[in-house]
Amino acid sequence: MTTDSKWGKETLRQMLLIRNFEETADKLTLRGKVPGGMHNSSGQEAVAVGVMSALDPKDVIATTHRSHHHTIAKGMPVNIVMAELFTKATGCSGGRGASMHLADVENGHFGGNGIVGAGVGIAMGAALGIKQMGHKKVAVGFVGDGGVNTGRTWEAVNMAVIYKLPLIIIVDNNQYAVETFVERVTGGNDIAKRGAGFGLPSFTIDGQDVEEVHKHTSEARNRALAGEGPTFINALTYRYYGHNVGEKGQYRTQEEIADWRSHRDPIDRFSAKLISEGALTQADYEAMIKSVAKEIEEAVDFAEKSPLPDVSTILDGVDSGLLGARK
Amino acid sequence: MSTTTPTTQQNPTYSEAFQSGVREEMKLNPNIFILGTDLVERGGHFAQxxxxxxxxxxxxxxDSPISEAAMVAAGLGSAMYGCHPIIDLNFIDFSLGAMDEIINQAAKIRFxxxxxVPxxxxxxxxxxxxxxxxxxxxxxxxxxxxxxSVxxxxxxxxxxxxxxxxxxxPDPVIFLMHKKLSGVRGEIGDENTFIPFGSAxxxxxxxxxxxxxxxxxxVSAQKAAQTLAEQGIDVEIIDLRTLYPLDTDTINATVQKFGRVVVADEAPMFGSITAEIAATASEVNFRHLKGPIVRVGAARAPLSANPQxxxxxxxxxxxxxxxxxxVMSY
Known part of the structure; x- marks a missing residue:
């Protein structure tokens, strides 16, 4: 199927922006600029951009410890994301969150999370809120292949099914839970089949194909808006870097990584398709690469120059104070 | 200052008082809902x-499946979205299956x-x-x-x-109702009676x-006060009502007034809220004390099913x- 040129270019640009952000932030982390480190999502761009391009900006997401790609695709400006990685006052969480706690609740980003599997439950709760208030929106909960071995994930899936909540569960399945290969720790070795066991539409899809991710998410969203309840999508993808920046893992071969990079890279695949269809010229593509590089450079500059949070505010916002004066 | 209200058959029970407060607020706020196990037909295990x-x-x-993590996540996510849910976990023991959702998530979102997170x-x-x-x-x-808040x-x-x-x-509140008080009757306030947290x-x-x-x-303290009265000791009883925020003003005033204070609950004493109160009150009011604040609490042991x-x-x-x-011997 031919890709709409405008949509295609924007989608490709988003993926390039994320890739450049991650590779830049990775280097900055190694230089000590990111307190607490970060989890690089390079290789997984199509899952984030495919899902988010199928959503309305007001839809809700809740995600995982590896969430830069989801956050940028959701629409948070990269300078705000970078500033949060630097734990600066101008970051989305005022420097209180860093890489794992990116959020913009007002705009439907209910947060990354330091706890594996927690995002699906929060998204399920948001979907319940949407339903209780009679709104026409959906919530998306991201989880990794590690998170699908937590009980809380399946408790949330079950609850979404019984209440017919407008929820889409996306397994951003990069196949390694830290250093543990998914097949070694996943009974039955079929994550979509687990989902199906809860009685909801459940699919395994190619997470390196941004259009396939978009299509499945759109269909899931339509079902949710029609009151048909949640959908479970297991998107197969791959991360090119370690679990955390600086990891020296021996758990997979360089050949495996090279194979995914050279044959299944979501950006290469999609850009080649757009060029072959005439939706994009090589010159456009090169200009796009330069433009995102400039945007990320500016984001780094913004983060570098931003002020640190005022340490005298460490008690601010713990609670409202309305229940009684804090002493 | 108020005294214990005399009970009559007309007064509602402790559980009915909960129903009354929730009903009044649900009428005013369409975004309040209750989610928990066995609520619709049974009305909750304590008719709450x-x-x-x-x-x-x-x-x-x-009515919810018995999925404590999902129950609290449902409350957390919907509260972030704009609802004001009441998640009924039945027994607080069952919250241990949702500790991540309570302590890592609900408690920290605002910060x-x-x-x-209402x-x-x-x-x-x-x-x-x-x-x-x-x-x-x-x-x-x-x-x-x-x-x-608690x-x-x-x-x-x-x-x-x-x-x-x-x-x-707008904050997450842990609302703990003692099972032995469920059927105890007493007067309740009207629709405009709000008790602030942090007010003993x-x-x-x-x-x-x-x-x-x-x-x-x-209740045990009231029985003790009767016994002590027969022995010529007139003891004051302060009910904290909330543990966070804690009414430190009343605690300090009480320590300063008497210099002889007992802090009691039925939680294991090691590392308990009574330790917090006794330690802080001693630090702040040391010169007013006639002797150490005495704590009374439970043994550091799991509870047995045998009633005795x-x-x-x-x-x-x-x-x-x-x-x-x-404390009177000081």
């Missing part, structure tokens, strides 16, 4: 929501993301029958966690007034010493009498 589903419909009183987690607490998995006193753990009402009036306040609060209630004034406590131990063993593990009225005599 009896009849509310019939009045407001099953969209606003939702990290500047988003209110969520009430209600559960029955306290030591009674049921053994080791139905009698945990976890209130110290919640009070210890930044971002959470209510521990001891009478119908406070149940209603505190739940109404909680349902107008003087159950009984006294001249000689004070017992600071909360929950069912207030269970009773032996927690403070009796007599233990409180002995503790007051000890």
């Amino acid at each position: 929501v009896k009849g509310i589903a019939q009045e407001f419909g099953v969209d606003r009183v939702k 990290m993301f500047n988003r209110p 969520l009430v987690i209600r559960a029955t607490s306290g030591v009674a029958l049921g053994g080791a998995h139905h009698c945990n006193s976890l209130e110290s753990l919640f009070a210890h966690t930044a971002g959470l 209510a521990v009402p001891s009478r119908a009036y406070d149940v209603k007034g505190l739940i109404k306040t909680a349902l107008r609060s 209630h003087r159950v009984k004034s006294g001249k000689d010493a004070a017992i600071i406590s909360y929950g069912y131990t207030i 063993m269970s009773e032996a593990a927690i403070p009796s009225a007599n233990d409180l009498v002995e503790a007051v005599k000890k």
Whole structure:
């Protein structure tokens, strides 16, 4: 199927922006600029951009410890994301969150999370809120292949099914839970089949194909808006870097990584398709690469120059104070 | 100052007081809903929501699977979205299956993301029958966690007034109702009676010493006060009503007034809220003390199902009498 040129270019640009952000932030982390480190999502761009391009900006997401790609695709400006990685006052969480706690609740980003599997439950709760208030929106909960071995994930899936909540569960399945290969720790070795066991539409899809991710998410969203309840999508993808920046893992071969990079890279695949269809010229593509590089450079500059949070505010916002004066 | 209200058959029970407060707030705020197990037909294990589903419909009183993590996540996510859910965990012991959702998530969202989490987690607490998995006193753990508030009402009036306040609060509240008080009748306030958190209630004034406590131990303290009165000791009783925020003004004033203070509850004493109160009150009011603040609490042991063993593990009225005599000996 031919890709709409405008949509295609924007989608490709988003993926390039994320890739450049991650590779830049990775280097900055190694230089000590990111307190607490970060989890690089390079290789997984199509899952984030495919899902988010199928959503309305007001839809809700809740995600995982590896969430830069989801956050940028959701629409948070990269300078705000970078500033949060630097734990600066101008970051989305005022420097209180860093890489794992990116959020913009007002705009439907209910947060990354330091706890594996927690995002699906929060998204399920948001979907319940949407339903209780009679709104026409959906919530998306991201989880990794590690998170699908937590009980809380399946408790949330079950609850979404019984209440017919407008929820889409996306397994951003990069196949390694830290250093543990998914097949070694996943009974039955079929994550979509687990989902199906809860009685909801459940699919395994190619997470390196941004259009396939978009299509499945759109269909899931339509079902949710029609009151048909949640959908479970297991998107197969791959991360090119370690679990955390600086990891020296021996758990997979360089050949495996090279194979995914050279044959299944979501950006290469999609850009080649757009060029072959005439939706994009090589010159456009090169200009796009330069433009995102400039945007990320500016984001780094913004983060570098931003002020640190005022340490005298460490008690601010713990609670409202309305229940009684804090002493 | 108020005194204990005389009970009559017309007064509602402690559980009915909860129903009353929740009903009033649900009428005013369409975004309040209740989610928990066995709520619609049974009305909850302690009749705390009896009849509310019939009045407001099953969209606003939702029967849940026994999935504590998902129940609290449902409350957390919907509260972030704009609802004001009451998640009924039945027994607080069952919250241990949702500790990540409570302590890592609900308690920290406002601090990290500047988003209110108007969520009430209600559960029955306290030591009674049921053994080791139905009698945990976890209130110290919640009070210890930044971002959470903890209510521990001891009478119908406070149940209603505190739940109404909680349902107008933008913060997560752990609302603990003692199982042995469920059927106790008492006067309740009207629709405009809100009890602020962090405001203790003087159950009984006294001249000689004070017992600071909360929950069912207030009942034991009242029995102890009668016994002590027969022996010529006039003891004051302070009911904290909430453990966070904590009414430190009343605690300090009480320590300063008497210099002889007992702090009591039925949680294991090691690392408990009574330790926090005794330590802080001693630091602040040392020169007013006639002697050390005495703590009364439970043994650091799981509760037994055998009624006599269970009773032996927690403070009796007599233990409180002995503790007051000890502070009177200074």
